[in-house]
Amino acid sequence: MADDNLAPHASNDLNMSYESVQTSGLGSSSTDDDATGFENEDHPTLSSADWKNELPNMCGGDNRKKNPRLSSSYSMDSVGDLKSDTVYSITKTATFSPSISSTIGTIRSDKKRLSRRTAGKQNTEMLWDNLTTLLSYIYAAFVVVFAAVVTVLRPHIYVGLHRIEINDVFFTTICFVGLxxxxxxxxxxxxxERRAVKERDREKRDTDIPMSDYVSEWSEDQGRPVTGYSYLTGRHSGSFYLKVGMTVFCCGHLIHEGLLLGKEVIGWMHGGEICADISLLVVHVVRPIFSFYQLYFLFKYSNIVINRWVVMAKFGIMHCFAxxxxxxxxxxxxDAYGDVIKANKHQGPYWLPPAESERFSDQPDNLTNLSCATADLFSPAYLAPMQYLYPxxxxxxxxxxxxxxxxxxxxxKHGLKNSHKRYRSSEETTEKNLVISVDCHSANRGIFAGIVVLLASIVVMVVFYVTVLSExxxxxxxxxxxxxxGVLLSLAFVASLLAYARIVVLDINSHPITILDDFLLCIPLPFYFLHGMLGVIANLQTGGSWARILLQIFSVIQVVVQTPLIIDGLRRCSNSHVLRYKKPGREVVSFLIVINITMWIVYTFERKMAVRFFMGIRYYGLHAWVFVEHTTIPLMLFYRFHSSVCLADMWKSAYEAE
Structure with a gap:
């Protein structure tokens, strides 16, 4: 009775064992009767379905006698009685023939060897990946250091009458490699992409089932990564405002390069062989092309995930980065060298004290040669825009x-969660990036208050130029x-405090994408601190204006308050309907956006004209202070512009659901 009840269980377990062996290439494929124990005249080879039907009978007493190579033994012990139901502990043992047992052992050993081989392959791939990554970083560091050395020392060679600067040759070379x-x-x-479109169209003509094309990120049929390209979606794809800012800066950069190219061409035409600098001319031709190509590629493909030619891509990306x-x-x-030369000629925005004239009267050759093309060929109206365009x-x-x-x-990154799986989606992303939907609810007063401040600042800027250019x-x-x-800093400081006090009620975004914004916000901070400290020390040591000292300190304080506000705000969202309707703090954030743009405009066009009246040159000297200004001011300007970009992103995303 017990054996009859347990036979079906034995049937299922032994059937699984048989199917496992059959799947591994054993069972009916063997020609040796003794190898399987199932092929003879009495018991021919059975299919899987027949095996399931016959196994319960084979497990009976008679069948065990007919098949001595397959036996089952059972033991049953009563362990208790709970609510009139008897609970049994069943112990089952299935015994196979020695040949099947050895085959199963062989399969297990092969599986272990395969596992070790796979682990070794993974270790090799990981080693190669880490090695190439490290080498690409070392390569980028070498490029940056070598460029810095040749830029400062300016080694040169002569080819006939032409002087060739090594740094110009090097910069031209890295531009060509990047291109x-x-x-x-x-x-x-x-x-x-073209191949994917053709195959997709052909697939549509043949069947209604959509295909997974070459630019897909994951193959659903095979369950493994596809070597190609994919695209991030949503906030992972990058900020549109950041792309607009990159475009604005690129336009200013291209205008600056165009003026420099025109200066070199005209200087070469009118200055003769002594002013001919072929290598510099080539630099000013190649660099704008490379810059514009980078802008075009990153504007369209900033959300790309490269899974093809990965090693080459590592070195290529690090080359562009370097x-x-x-x-x-x-x-x-x-630009600093150029300003030093103009200051010694009593030109340019930097005022040179009389005591410093003799100190810098003997200029090194590498500084004097920079003024060759400038000479007297160009009017101040031609050269004046350059001081505003280099930032x-x-x-x-x-x-x-x-x-x-x-x-x-x-x-x-093959398996990125937020990436597109089809080429069509990349087209939709490009179109989506060009469409902006703006909801100005709870922002009107802040926007118009900021516009009033912007217009007033432009009027004050005109007054500043009229007065400062008059002796x-x-x-x-x-x-x-x-x-x-002082007024702009005060407004920005108060607005930052108010905005911070109001956005704390917003929800926390558990998956923020802010690494680039955090990086670009934090990079300028040390330069703010450096400029502020050096300015305060110079004014204290030379008896400068206390108003200037207080403004230097206040500027640093305002930045310290505003930066945590932006970093925190980029990690906020509004998951409740109440928050999405009330939008707490949005008006203040709108005002801060316009204030930071205003400060960027004011500092860009007024800073160099006012710097001659400050004490930095008197205390640190012309060379030191010019390099301090040229190193810190552009990054301080960048902080203001990028703050407006981050605040615009915060203005939109912080008041939407996660």
């Missing part, structure tokens, strides 16, 4: 470096500048 990699990536991406940093440093040095170049290079860093972080009223112009700066 080559970008062109390769762009062509490969376009080729796969190139942007190298050009950032070169722009600072070149655009620095800010553009910094933005490029940040975006390339994010692309590097997504490199080779009789230049000190009045300085007072106008200080008052304007």
């Amino acid at each position: 080559a990699w970008l062109a390769f990536l762009h062509v490969d991406l376009s080729r796969l 190139t942007t940093l190298s050009y950032w440093f070169r722009t600072i040095v070149d 655009f170049t620095i800010e553009f290079d910094l933005l490029l470096a940040g975006v390339w860093f994010i692309v590097l972080q997504n490199l080779g 009789e009223h230049n000190h009045t112009g300085v007072i106008v500048y200080l008052v304007q700066e």
Whole structure:
């Protein structure tokens, strides 16, 4: 009776064992009767269904006698009685023939060897991945350091009568390398997209089942990564406002490069062989092309995830990253050298005290040669815009470096959750990025109050230029500048406190995407601190204005208050209907956006005109203070602009559901 009840259970378990062996290439495929114990005249090879039907009978007493190689033994012990139901502990043992047992052991050993082989392959891949990543970082560091050395020392060689600067040759070379990699990536991406479109169209004609194309991120049929390209979605795809800012800075950078190119061409035409600098001319031709190509590629593909040619992509991205940093440093040095030369000629925005004239009268050759093309060929109206355009170049290079860093972080990430699976979705993303839906609810008063401040600042800016350019009223112009700066800082400080007090009621976003914004916000902070401390020390040591000292300190305090506000606000959302309707703090955030844009405009166009009246040059000397100004001011300007970008993102996303 017990055996009859237990036979079905034995049937199921032994059937699984049989099917496992059959799946492994055993069972009916063998020609040796003794190898399986199931193939003879009395018991021919059975199918899986027949085996399930026959096994209960085979487990009976008679069948165990007919099949001595298959036996089952059972033991049953009563362990208790609960609510009139008897609970049994059943112990079952299935015994196979020695040949099947050895085969199963062989399968297990093969499985272990396969597992070890897979683990070894994974270790090799991980080693290669880490090694190439490290080498790409080392390569980028070498490019930046070498560029800095040749930019400062300016080694040169002569080819005939032409002087060739080594730094110009180097910068031209890295531009060509970057262009080559970008062109390769762009062509490969376009080729796969076209192939995907053709296959998708052919698939549509043949069947109604959608296909998974070459740019998909994951193959649903095979369950493994596809080597191609995919695209991030949502906030992962990057801020549209950041792309607009990158475009604005690129336009200023291209205008600056165009003026420099025109200066070199005209200087070469009118200055003769002594002013001919072919290498510099090539730099000013290649660099704008490379910059514009980077803008085009990143504006369209900033959300790309590269899963193809990954090793090459690592070095290519790090090359572009290092190139942007190298050009950032070169722009600072070149513009600073140019201002030093103009200051010694009693030109430019930097005032040179009489005591300093003799100190800098003997200029090194590498500084004097920079003024060759400038000479007297150009009117002040031609050269004047350059002092306002060079910060655009620095800010553009910094933005490029940040975006390339994010692309590097997504490199080779096959299974990203928020990525597109079809080529069509990448087109939709591009179209979606070009459409902006703006809800100005609870923001009107803040926007219009900011516009009033912006217009008033423009009027004050005109008054500042009229007074500061007059020898009789230049000190009045300085007072106008200080008052304007103090009012703007006070408004921004109060607005930051009010906004922080109101956004704390918003919900926390558990999946914020803010790494790029955090990076770009925190990079300028040390330069703010450096400029503030050096300015305070110079004014204290030379008996400068206390108003200027207080403004330097207040500027640092306002930045320290505003930065946590932005970083916290980017991690907020509104999951409740009440928050989405009331939108607490949105009016103040709107006001802060316009205030930061206003401060960026004011500092861009007024700062250099007012710097001659400050004490930095008197205390630190011309060379030191010019390099301090050219290093810190562009990043301080960038902080104001990027703060407005982050606040605009916060203005939209913090008042939406997560």
